[in-house]
Amino acid sequence: MLHPIVKLLVQRIALGLLLLFAASALIFAGTQLLPGDVAQSILGQSATPEALANLRAELGLNDPPVQRYFNWLFSALHGDLGTALSNGEDIAQSLGKRLGNTLFLAACAAAVSVPLALILGIVSVRYRNRWPDRLISAVSLASISIPEFLIAYVLIFYVAVQLRWFPSVAMISDAMTLGQKLSAIALPVAVLTLVVLAHMMRMTRAAILNVMQSAYIETAELKGLAPIRIIARHALPNAIAPIVNVIMLNLAYLVVGVVVIEVVFVYPGMGQYLVDHVAKRDVPVVQACGLIFAAVYIGLNTVADVVSILANPRLRHPK
């Protein structure tokens, strides 16, 4: 007899895998939307019939779509993502290092934004409806009203160009020490933090405020405990499940936000690689990047669900 929570977790993870499989089919189908022919669109109208036929054979376009999809999926599962049309490079090789760079950037942004969101959330509950709370919500409203690439340019303009504190491009290479790398990515990390901070902070605030209305909080208040202690020791533990959930969702969002930020800061990551190859209409690269981004996104969402199942004491200790 399995513990019910194990059963729930297995179900959730299986659902995640199923979703990933379906998403890969959807991404593949998305690149087949073109009315006409991929080969034609790559070579242009002036292509000779021989060149078209060669390219079609090379791309395997003569096979039926379903067969092509399964061929693609099976090679992807074996780590073979094909070769880029534009320069003939092996995609898996080019992607490997870039994926590492992207995850490094996203992880740094997460390391800054998650603690900051929690602290600001607690502060705005402590001083709710007074000026710290209002200031924090005004800044967060402003930061969600501007697209992230514009926040990035505003920061570049004032911090990198006028104050000259940090470089305006975030080039990193293996030769750099960790300190140099961190200084190079300071601005992109700041932008990403601003982008996800508002939502995480607001949800933390809402989750704690929700708990603050319980009777036991009133008891704690009547006992004469300090407000910050009530929030941190009594309210926060019971608000942890929704907060963790929101954090995971924002980390998933971070992985996508990285795409645009990488282009702004000319950062050698996956996002830049993807956008470059969308413009070149390099379908195999786009499919590979799309699949990896979707996998990370679905993975983080699954983890969010798993954590909220684990954080629920009623599920952990069934009657």
Next chain:
Amino acid sequence: MIRIPLSALLGLTVTALFFAGAALAPWIAPYPMTQIVGDVWEPASAEHLLGTDSIGRDLLSRMIYGGRTTIWIATLATMLSFLTGSVLGLTAAVAGGWVDQALSRLVDLVMSIPTLIFALVVLSVLPTTMTTLVLVMGLLDSTRVYRLARAVAVDITVMDFVEAARLRGEGRGWIVFREILPNALSPLVAEMGLRFIFMVLFLSTLSFLGLGVQPPNADWGGIVKENKEGIVYGISAALTPAIAIAALAISVNLVADWILTRTTSLKGGRGE
């Protein structure tokens, strides 16, 4: 007489100004959109209120025409998203059973891929025209509207007056459009404001990446792209769209907030 709070009034005014600017662009813009009228990146002057852009076009005129393109595409995409999303969402809620299951699982699937990534995948093979942009943005976003519409409608379908209409023998069309839709409208309208803002941000992002509106046509994201090289020389032309986008986003948000409080409070927001 409805009393409109100050913040909502401000929001309504600014939003109306933006739409008026979009509608009247050819009449209020001081110069044509693509005409080169001066030097590269001239500072603001009496002739060029915002200065000139990376190849010497009047920045204010490009901002006005750009606003027209941005608002026009975002509006069309929002309408498409609402039409598709709410019709499907209401249908799913009323029909239930396998129709609901099929639609909801399809929406789950589309939403499991980040919108920007999916849009990039699709745009890598489709021609970048305004029609494609509206279709891609509208259909991808309709998944969000579907979720909201379905959630709202599911609560309404179990109400007694819907039951009464069913017993009267009304058809499905009547129940969706005459019984459920009027009651689901207010949360949907408030959501419409937020979706519109999302569309403006989304379109700007795509254009900034070079995959949205194509030059020589202007839109706010494209203006950032054209002028971004100036940033490192301390020229702020690329930041102008930030102010426009933020002003539009905040004012639409104020209006949406007001609609939401009016419709969710028991007294219809009149008591506050």
